[in-house]
Amino acid sequence: MHPTVERVTQRIVDRSRGARRDYLGRMEAMRQQSPQRSRLSCGNLAHGFAACQSGDKDTLKFMNKANVAIVSAYNDMLSAHQPYHRFPDLVRAAAHGMGSVAQFAGGTPAMCDGVTQGQPGMELSLFSRDVIAMSTAVALSHNMFDATVLLGICDKIVPGMLIGALSFGHLPTILIPSGPMPTGLPNKEKQRVRQLYAEGKVGREELLETESKSYHSPGTCTFYGTANSNQLLVEVMGLHLPGAAFFNPDTPLRDALTRAATEQVIRLSRPNGGQLGLADMVTEKSIVNALVALLSTGGSTNHTMHWVAIARAAGILIDWDDFAELSAVVPSLTRIYPNGQEDVNAFHDAGGTPFLIRELLSAGCLHDDVETVVGPGLERYTQMPVLKGERLVWQPVPDGSGNTGVLRGADDPFAPDGGxxxxxxxxxxxxxxxxxxxxxxxxxxxxxxxxxxxxxxxxxxxxxxxxxxxxxxxxxxxxxxxxxxxxxxxxxxxxxxxxxxxxxxxxxxxxxxxxxxxxxxxxxxxxxxxxxxxxxxxxxxxxxxxxxxxxxxxxxxxxxxxxxxxxxxxxxxxNRHGLGRELFGWLRKEASTPEQGASFFWTHDA
Structure with a gap:
């Protein structure tokens, strides 16, 4: 391990000792009560499966089969979340194939900063993260579940879902991405037209045509903003299936990964002999791994707030000095727009997250001794999934980058630090x-x-x-x-x-x-x-x-x-009224500083 990475990790462990101990104690107490629905009264349980088909009711009456909670940020307006309309059926079918059940536990809001950019609605955006956390907790509060799949992908959605799910950290949890849209208009051309519009040299019609060619189909936007940073960080933390982040939506491979994620979270559940939950995977070391990945790829600065808040939800205390000290020694291995001209599809085609993880492991910048949803260690995360016929398999990525303009090895970085x-x-x-x-x-x-x-x-x-x-x-x-x-x-x-x-x-x-x-x-x-x-x-x-x-x-x-x-x-x-802003006054009043996560869950003195 790089000595700076070790030093920062140990500092976080020492700083977090009391809060982490208290958190893990709460999670262990909840784990000892599993399966949770065994503690429900007959009336509680009857309400919990009243709408199920008869076979699922029979399964849920007994405690030796898993019930998977589906928490989704689906809506059909936003491109990144529109593909999720198909996922619950895929999850249910995969659960049935394992002799288990999956219930749609609840939905969360999902707003898009691309739609609200420069508009009054943007003033709800940051706080939507904590609203999403609360709605995730509400979805899981029925105590019917043995495992969780989270269907969310964009800016505030993934951090919010993780914060909420960490309150139920005794449950194994997998995040299932929907993937980026195919590449549209080149980023350099989009940038050129935007600047011409700012100078008054082109009109709204030409600008709209340009934007529509950039954002053109279901899937996340392809630039490396907060949404795609989310996916990369979650994968490096071992909370996705290996290599799952950046396959396009509505493809056979994406569907296969969704089914496989469901099967894996069921294997991790206590009715199937599993002992580890989300709390065991979100640790000081996995948080540091996420920060290293963020810095190595020039990811979203929003995560100097979001990952602080996620860490706090797990009893882990990080600050901006941790980011800065890591940034000074972590090599920059990508140039993804807006840091370069290539998008996340080009990054993925060049070797993607598995290549990045392998290189950062080889440089001693990532902790390998972590738990993931596919077992201990990050070695599995240096492999990319492929379909061979109808069979999903993983294979190592090539030794060299497929495009050194967007992704490089640790021996030839774009820059020696994270920027x-x-x-x-x-x-x-x-x-x-x-x-x-x-x-x-x-x-x-x-x-x-x-x-x-x-x-x-x-x-x-x-x-x-x-x-x-x-x-x-x-x-x-x-x-x-x-x-x-x-x-x-x-x-x-x-x-x-x-x-x-x-x-x-x-x-x-x-x-x-x-x-x-x-x-x-x-x-x-x-x-x-x-x-x-x-x-x-x-x-x-x-x-x-x-x-x-x-x-x-x-x-x-x-x-x-x-x-x-x-x-x-x-x-x-x-700024106090209009487009729902009047409902968020108490959130504005109570929000902590950005370095504390800009959250109303933790006070200014926390």
Missing amino acids: LRVLGGNLGRGVIKISAVAPEYHRVEAPAVIFHDQNDLEAAFMAGELDRDCVVVVRFQGPNANGMPELHKLTPYLGVIQDRGYRVALVTDGRMSGASGKVPAAIHVYPEAARGGPLSRLRDGDRVCVDAIAGRLTVDVPEAEWRRRSAAIQALSE
Whole structure:
């Protein structure tokens, strides 16, 4: 093992000792009560299988067969989740083939940041994760189940489902992906048209045609944002079947993997002699493995919040220093859009997650001594599934990458580090991802231009007011202010300013996610402006420095003047109502800091 990976892991173990012990104690107490439905009264149990066919009722009356809970984020509007409409029948049939039962336990909401981007609905997005966690817990609360399959794939859905399922960590659990849509319009062309639109050189009709050729069919979007980062991290944690993440939907292989996942989770259940649950697989070492995979692939910065929250749900305490220390030693092995021009389909075709895992294991960056849904160790996860006739088998990936422009071995990385840095200074604490940022922009110092709304930046851009060196500050965008929306609407405008030869950076207490690109962006900055953090004391023209090299986020204002300044007051009354935002007021009020997961499950003092 790489000594830094070992050191960070041990620090997490030591930091988490009390919380982890308490969590595992709760899970063991629940495990001792299994199968849960044996504790139900006759009336409880009759309600639990009243709608079942007679054969399933007979099976569930006895305690020696598994009942699998299906928790799904299906809806038929969103491309990533539309394929799940077929999965419950596949799961039920596979369960019946094992002499067991599967019940659709409950659904969770699934919203798409691509649809809500730049819209009021985006202000519900981050908190939908914790709503999904609660809805997953509600689905599992009937105590009817011996195992769980989670059908979810996108940004907040997988983290939310994992958080909820970890409250039932005594149950074996497998996440079943639906897969990415086939490749559409090349990313470089999409990016080009978006920038032309931002400059007013093409119209809405041409932009819509471009976007429609990019996002064109069932499946996840093919860029490497939060959704596809989810799948890769979950696979590296051993919670998918090996190699399952990136096969396209509605194919024979995808269906075979869904059936096989059901059969495997039944084998893991206590009625079938299994002893391990989700709690035994989400450990300090598997969490570190997820962080290593995130950093090695330049994955979504959203996971500096989501995986903190997932870890906390398992009694494991991680922070941004853990991310940064790992990032300094983990080699960058991929260039997937927006960090490069190839998409996740090209990554998968080049060797995909199995190749990546093999290379990271060989470099001593992943813990091999972990439990997975297919047994101990990650060696099985260096193999790719294939269909031979109707038989699903796994075979090793080739020794070399099939496309070194998107995936490389550990002996020839794209960069020696993972590109994620923590920034700190008199403007607060935040993170920056420089995977796609040219080295000459790793440090930008320029006068601040301050906005309280991303739409105001668009107006300033169109008026030519940003054609200069500047650090754009978009504040009052944190979880307590307005739910911390992603600010991708800013990306084309900032990219145009940089292309015009100006030095530009972004500083915000909001989010940019995995789709942040070539402009340096200090994000998730806290204490956030709405809580009186330093960003609230900035003024237009203050000289701000975003320095990813030294890890600094500072403003050059005399200390005496800085102390005298009062915080800017922004009521944000327009963010309190409309499109359901009035229902989320208490979530905004109670949300913890981004480094604590931006969750209302854990307080600011937790």
